[in-house]
Amino acid sequence: xxxxxxxxxxxxQSLLRVLGGLVAVLLPxxxxxxxxLFKMMSFMQSRLGPMEAGPYGSLQLVAEVGKxxxxxxxxxxxxxxxxxxxxxxxxxxxTFLLVVVVPFGPDAYFTNFSIGVFxxxxxxxxxxxxxxIAGWASANKxxxxxxxxxxxxxxAYELPMVLATLGVVIQAGSMNLQDIVVAQNxxxxxxxxxxxxxxxxxxxxxxxxxxxxxxxxxxxPPFDMPIAESELVSGYMTEYSGFRFLIFFIAEFATAGVFAxxxxxxxxxxxxxxxxxxxxxxxxxxxxxxxxxxxxIMFTKMLVLTxxxxxxxxxxxxxxxxQLQTFAWKVLIPLALANTAVTAILKVTF
Amino acid sequence: xxxxxxxxxxxxxxxxxxxxxxxxxxxxxxxxxxxxEKEAPPVRARGVIALHEGNCTACMLCARSCPDWCIYIxxxxxxxxxxxxxxxxxxxxxxxxxxxxYALCMYCxxxxxxxxxxxxxxxxxxxxxxxxxxxxxxxxxxLGEWMETVPEAPDLEAGAQKK
Numbered sequence: 001x002x003x004x005x006x007x008x009x010x011x012x013q014s015l016l017r018v019l020g021g022l023v024a025v026l027l028p029x030x031x032x033x034x035x036x037l038f039k040m041m042s043f044m045q046s047r048l049g050p051m052e053a054g055p056y057g058s059l060q061l062v063a064e065v066g067k068x069x070x071x072x073x074x075x076x077x078x079x080x081x082x083x084x085x086x087x088x089x090x091x092x093x094x095t096f097l098l099v100v101v102v103p104f105g106p107d108a109y110f111t112n113f114s115i116g117v118f119x120x121x122x123x124x125x126x127x128x129x130x131x132x133i134a135g136w137a138s139a140n141k142x143x144x145x146x147x148x149x150x151x152x153x154x155x156a157y158e159l160p161m162v163l164a165t166l167g168v169v170i171q172a173g174s175m176n177l178q179d180i181v182v183a184q185n186x187x188x189x190x191x192x193x194x195x196x197x198x199x200x201x202x203x204x205x206x207x208x209x210x211x212x213x214x215x216x217x218x219x220x221p222p223f224d225m226p227i228a229e230s231e232l233v234s235g236y237m238t239e240y241s242g243f244r245f246l247i248f249f250i251a252e253f254a255t256a257g258v259f260a261x262x263x264x265x266x267x268x269x270x271x272x273x274x275x276x277x278x279x280x281x282x283x284x285x286x287x288x289x290x291x292x293x294x295x296x297i298m299f300t301k302m303l304v305l306t307x308x309x310x311x312x313x314x315x316x317x318x319x320x321x322x323q324l325q326t327f328a329w330k331v332l333i334p335l336a337l338a339n340t341a342v343t344a345i346l347k348v349t350f
Numbered sequence: 351x352x353x354x355x356x357x358x359x360x361x362x363x364x365x366x367x368x369x370x371x372x373x374x375x376x377x378x379x380x381x382x383x384x385x386x387e388k389e390a391p392p393v394r395a396r397g398v399i400a401l402h403e404g405n406c407t408a409c410m411l412c413a414r415s416c417p418d419w420c421i422y423i424x425x426x427x428x429x430x431x432x433x434x435x436x437x438x439x440x441x442x443x444x445x446x447x448x449x450x451x452y453a454l455c456m457y458c459x460x461x462x463x464x465x466x467x468x469x470x471x472x473x474x475x476x477x478x479x480x481x482x483x484x485x486x487x488x489x490x491x492x493l494g495e496w497m498e499t500v501p502e503a504p505d506l507e508a509g510a511q512k513k
C-alpha cells in the first residue's frame with residue numbers, strides 16, 4: 001500500500017477523487033472524439049478531417065466546445081422545461097457513477113466495491129432514464145419515438161450484457177472488479193500461466209456478446225436506430241442545442257470510454273500484467289509503480305477496444321428496428337444463457 | 351432466412367474500411383485542402399459566365415431567354431462611321447449596361463447557347479462568393495475580366511467547316 005508523506009485530509013481526498021473522476025471520464029472522451037471520430041472516420045472515407053485548428057486539427061474539439069457554449073439554450077414552447085433541461089445531466093451522471101468502480105491500479109481506484117459488477121451494470125442503465133426523459137419532455141413526436149426506441153433497445157441489450165458478465169463473475173468467483181483483475185493475472189490456462197488467464201481467451205463468446213451489447217448500449221451504428229438521423233432527425237436529441245447537446249455528445253463518447261474500461265477489466269486483464277512476470281503472488285505484493293503504469297495500461301486497452309467499437313461503427317449500415325430486437329432476443333440472449341450454463345458446469349467440473 | 355447477417359461479408363466490410371484507412375495514411379486522401387491547394391476544375395466546368403463586350407450587339411436575346419430574368423441590358427442607338435468612304439453613317443446598338451445577378455442565376459447556360467454573336471462564354475472560374483448577396487450583381491467590366499479565364503475553344507472535329 002502507498003504511504004504518503006503527508007496525511008491528506010478527507011476533503012482533500014474527496015477533491016482528488018472528483019478531479020480523478022473528471023480526468024477518467026473526459027480524457028478518454030476527448031481522445032476518442034479526436035482520434036477516432038475526427039481522424040479515423042475521415043481516413044476511412046479517404047479524407048483528412050479537421051486540419052485547421054491546431055496542428056493536424058488537434059484543437060478542433062476546443063473550437064467545437066466553444067461553438068456549442070455560445071449557442072442559445074433553446075427549449076421548445078410546450079416542453080416540460082425543468083425536466084427537459086435535466087435530462088442530459090442524468091445521462092452524464094450515469095457515466096460518472098459508472099467510472100467509480102473501475103480499478104486503475106492496485107491502489108488507484110475510486111472505490112473498492114465488493115459487488116462492483118452489480119453496481120456498474122445497475123448505474124449503467126440510469127442513462128436509459130435520461131434518454132426517456134429527454135424524449136418525453138421534448139414534446140416532439142420524433143423525440144418520443146427515438147426515446148422509446150432507445151428504451152426498447154437498451155433494455156433488450158442490457159440482458160445479454162449482464163449474462164455475458166455473469167460468465168466472468170463465475171470464472172473469477174467474485175463480483176469485485178479488483179478481484180476479477182487479480183484472478184485474471186494470477187490464473188493459468190490448463191497449467192500454462194505465462195499469460196495469466198485473461199478472460200478474453202477462456203470467455204471469448206462472452207467477450208463477443210459483451211462487445212456487441214456495448215455497441216448497442218452506446219447506440220453506436222449499426223445499432224443507432226434511436227438516433228436514426230434520416231427518419232427521426234437524431235431522435236431524443238432533436239430539440240437540444242448548445243450546451244445541453246454538448247453534454248449529450250460528451251456523455252455518448254465518455255460512456256464509450258468507460259464501457260471500454262469495464263470491458264478491459266472484465267476480459268483483458270485490467271490494469272495488471274501477469275503477476276508471474278515480476279514474481280508477485282497476490283495483490284499485496286504488487287509494486288507501487290503499478291499505480292502509475294496501471295492507468296496507462298488501462299488507457300491503452302481502452303483505446304484498442306474503442307477502436308474496435310468505432311471501426312464497426314464506421315463500417316456497417318443500420319439495423320432495422322425488428323432486426324435489432326430479433327438479434328437481441330433470439331440470438332444474443334440464448335447464446336449468453338448457454339455461455340453462462342457451460343461456464344458454470346465447467347467451473348464445477350474442473 | 352435472407353435477413354441473417356453473413357459473417358464473411360461482415361469481415362469483408364471491416365477489411366474495406368481498414369484498407370481505405372491504410373491507403374489514406376500511406377498515399378494521402380482523395381480530397382484537397384481547399385484554401386491552401388486548389389483543385390483545377392474541368393475545362394468545360396460551368397463556373398461563371400463571361401462577357402466579350404466587343405461582340406455584344408445588345409440584341410436582348412439572352413435577357414429574354416433567361417428563365418430567372420437575371421440579365422439586365424441597357425443600350426442606345428448611335429451612329430458609327432461608314433464602312434467605305436462616301437457612304438452613309440451606320441446605325442449601331444451601343445451597350446451601356448450588361449449586368450448578371452449571380453444571386454439569381456441558376457447556371458442553366460441558355461444565354462450562352464442562345465447568343466448569336468459569341469459574346470457569352472462559360473468560364474471555370476468559381477471563386478467569386480460575396481459576404482453580401484447584393485454584391486453578386488456583376489457589371490460588364492467584371493464580366494469582361496472573366497474573359498481571361500475562358501479556356502481556348504476545343505479543336506473542331508475533322509471535316510467540320512470553319513466559317
